[in-house]
Amino acid sequence: MNFEIYRAMEKLSRRTLSTKVPIVDIHTHVYLPRYAEELRARSSAPRIYRRTGADGQPEERLLILDGEPGVGRPVGPQYWERDQKLLFMKRHDIDISFVSSANPWLDFLPPERAHTLAQELNNDLEEYCSTSPQANGFPGLRSIYGFGLLPLVSGISVSSVLDVIKQINTLPHISGIIIGTRGVGNGLDDEILEPVWEAIQQANLVVFIHPHYGVDSKSFGNKTNGHVLPLALGFPFETTIAITRLILAGVLDRYPNLRLLLAHSGGALPQLSSRLASCIAHDPIVAKRLKHDARYYLSKLYFDAVAxxxxxxxxVSDVIRRAEAYNSTGGEYNADVGSTRMLFGTDHPFFPPLEASQKWQSVEDNLEAIWSVRTWGDSARANVLGLNALRLFDLEC
Amino acid sequence: MNFEIYRAMEKLSRRTLSTKVPIVDIHTHVYLPRYAEELRARSSAPRIYRRTGADGQPEERLLILDGEPGVGRPVGPQYWERDQKLLFMKRHDIDISFVSSANPWLDFLPPERAHTLAQELNNDLEEYCSTSPQANGFPGLRSIYGFGLLPLVSGISVSSVLDVIKQINTLPHISGIIIGTRGVGNGLDDEILEPVWEAIQQANLVVFIHPHYGVDSKSFGNKTNGHVLPLALGFPFETTIAITRLILAGVLDRYPNLRLLLAHSGGALPQLSSRLASCIAHDPIVAKRLKHDARYYLSKLYFDAVAxxxxxxxxVSDVIRRAEAYNSTGGEYNADVGSTRMLFGTDHPFFPPLEASQKWQSVEDNLEAIWSVRTWGDSARANVLGLNALRLFDLEC
Known part of the structure; x- marks a missing residue:
């Protein structure tokens, strides 16, 4: 049975059963209209600019990074209009989306502007969520919730960041934040951020850690490979470095209740986690610094299922499950343990189909992957497709 | 049963059975005495220098990279004396080692010196191998074989590189080469290297691709984390980028019989391979360039089991097995298929024990890992521990 057949059966069962398994997308982006305007007003990356397209019609393009290959990518209503998001959700049977601003967030702005815009965009997003339709079949739930923004930019005061955390606490449809990896200029392992982690833990906000910069593009050479190397490798490398630096700085030891969600299934962290543990154990400078074997921390993290x-x-579910062995006495192999910290996502509106079609191959691939994990049963699949997300965000259905 | 018990039983069986499973180490390094002299004569990294150690005694230290954390690492006879290599092998029951020069090889030398030194070091290594003891219990086999060096440095002529390939063809105990990721300055996807790949394929040499530079250290931030970030993350990232660039350049399409062995289990390539395939499929610049889905190429590669x-x-064995599905029609799940391209290694003399002890934890970890793969049976383990290596290098026992 493949995912298509499963979905057909699931649709059928929705008509006959009183409960159904929701499909929840926790990795789906938006450029809110106010943010798109900010990008349109700029003359250097990140920016949105107009040009005449190949068909002679005007088009808008998005340039995210200076030195980006080509002339950026086409952007349109899918990036900012909520109706487009809802249409996409309907097309892929997604019941609920947790929408987040796409990179580069506010990184390029001076502190004062970042602070103001963060608050305005958080209010915009609350409106975007709170006025969204009821989730079909899930009484009491909306179809859209959100991750807010913090003004994490160079030179900003920590009290300004804490202010915005307070604001987010007042917004009922926003129970997480999305952040990049640079903090206020020196990365997420910067000790100046200590009160920020404390406040985030206190507020019980889910922190979605998402890449933007990749790694130095010189290492990608001078061949024409489109966006492949920065997107396929640079992005996950950046996330892997960021979470590893957080672990090494002891942030996960000091804030054990922080709920960190890693983009793109944690990048390369799972595959490099035993190597990381070995390198730590063999380095006199860090060997005795952490409370646990590095592999333990994987069981404290959340991973999207965008792989x-x-x-x-x-x-990924195997290394999450394994992590418990570094805290306790191991136990039987149970793949379902690992699946409780993995959450379906689409990365919409990125990775659109190359040719116009109804379904997005990138989304189908991620759904099919969840369906095809050899060691997962129905319960694991239901968790990853939606139940984990509802639990993580304390939503009941 | 754990690996210790297995090993005790295996030792017992060696006394009673006519055949035994060899343990073969394909990732084990040397700084040949001539190379160590070259490093001692230098005043900037890479260099070996003398200083007075904490105990008041003189000591030698190795500085591999400029800007390396600390003052480099202690080096001694384990890096250059063959007796030390044999002692290490005996301590860990390793029957046969395929020794390679450690990074940074010849990267820092001007072309003429690199050419001369490559040939001299290849001759030294042939001597090192050919005069090594017979492998105990494996008639006709030596205990040490080697990976040679090519003068892959900026500004060298391709004919000079081809000359050294010819030399290596005359050395009976050297049937592979170890290379870094920079080629002759512009990476391994440089079209100038086309005749080199052709000659390597023709000569049937195994190419051991090994990292040295990592990625830009700025991304590792300014905290004191010893060597952890560059070693645990930078090294595997570099390998991942190198092999991805080779795939994207079509080198694996044009030279389907190249035998490439990736250090550290391929870095992050296995975990990012489906993302890579998706990014390629969604990028108009590369979407139609390659003969196969990116995941297919993993079944053409070899991976050390140093994870x-x-x-x-x-x-890793799962993604190797899966790769066949992108060439043919899939088939039953059989983990042993994947294990036929994975080979035990130690990374000796790196990752020595923090405290003096007989056994190296890093080596024990890798052996225990091979023993503990849930989906591998005895045949898969025997393959990874040694039989794959003998097949790869066309040695019979």
Whole structure:
């Protein structure tokens, strides 16, 4: 049975059963209209600019990074209009979306502007969520919730960041934040951020850690490979470095209740986690610094299921499950333990189909992958498809 | 049963059975005496220098990279004396080692010196191998074989590189080469290297691709974390980028019989391979360039088993097995297929024990990991521990 057949059966069962398993997308982006305006007003990256397209019609393009290959990518209503998001959700049977601003967030702005815009965009997003339709079949739930923004930019005061955390606490449809990896200029392992982690833990906000900068593009050479190397490798490398630096700085030891959600299934962290543990154990400078073996921390993290392959997802759930062995006495192999910290996502509106079609292959691949993990049963699949997200965000259905 | 018990039983069986499973180490390094002299004569990294140690005695230290944390690492006879290599092998029951020069090889030398030194070091290594003891219990085999060096440095002529390939063809105990990721200055996807790949394929040399530079250290931030970030993350990232660039350049399409062995279990390539395939499929610049889905190429590669964890090894064998599905019609799940391209290694003399002890934890971890892969049976373990290596290098026992 493949995912298509499963979905057909599931649709059928929705008509006959009183409960159904929701499909919840926790990795789906938006450029709110106010943010798109900010980008349109700029003359250097990140910016949105107009040009005449190949068909002679005007088009808007988005340039995210200076030195980006080509002339950026086409952008349109899918990036900012809520109706487009809802249409996409309907097309892929997604019941609920947790929408987040896309990179580069506010990184390029001076502190004062970042502070103001963060608050305005958080209010915009609350409106975007709170006025969204009821989730079909899930009484009491909306179809859209959100991750807010913090003004994490160079030179900003910590009290300004804490202010915005307070604001987010007042917004009922926003129970998480999305952040990049630079903090206020020196990365997430910067000790100046200590009160920020404390406030985030206190507020019980889910922190979605998402890449933007990749790694130095010189290492990608001078061949024409489109966006492949920065997107396929640079992005996950950046996330891997960021979470590893957080672990090494002891942030996960000091704030054990922080709920960190890693983009793209944690990048390369799962595959490099035993190597990381070995390197730590063999380095006199860090060998005795942490409370646990590095592999333990993987069981404290959350991972989106945006890896496009069943073997990758099964492996991530394996290293999450394994992590418990570094805290306690191991136990029986149970793949479902690992799956409780993995959450379906689409990365919409990125990775659109190359050719116009109804379904997005990138989304189908991620759904098919969840369905095809060899070690997962129905309960694991239901968790990853939606139940984990509802639990993580304290929503009941 | 754990690996210790297995080993005790295996030792017992060696006394009673006519055949035994060899343990073969394909990732083990040397600084040949001539190379160590070259490093001692230098005043900037890479260099070996003398200083007075904490105990008041003179000591030698190795500085591999400029800007390396601390003052480099202690080096001694384990880096250059063959007796030390043999002692290490005996301590860990390793029957046969395929020794390679450690990074940074010849990267820092001007072309003429690199050419001369490559040939001299290849001759030294042939001597080092050919005069090594017979492998105990394996008639006709030596205990040490080697990977040679090519003068892959900026500004060298391709004919000079081809000359050294010819030399290596005359050295009976050297049937592979170890290379870094920079080629002759512009990476391994440089079209100038086309005749080199052709000659390597023709000569049937195994190419061991090994990292040295990592990625830009700025991304590791300014905290004191010893060597952890560059070693645990930078090294595997570099390998991942190098092999991805080779795939994107079509080198694996044009030279399908190249035998490439990736250090550290391929870095992050296995975990990012479905993401890579998706990024390629969605990028108009590369979407139609390659003969196969990116995941297919993993079944054309070889991976050392230096990942320090059973879940990691099992996963690598899963993605190797999966790759066939992108060439043919899939088939039954058979983890042994993947294990035929994975080879035990130690990374000796790196990752020595923090405290003096007989056994190296890093080596024990890798052996225990091979023993503990949930989906591997005895045949898969025997393959990874040694039989794959003998097949790869066309040695019979």
């Amino acid at each position: 496009y392959g069943a073997e990758e997802l099964g492996f | 320090y964890g059973a879940e990691e090894l099992g996963f």
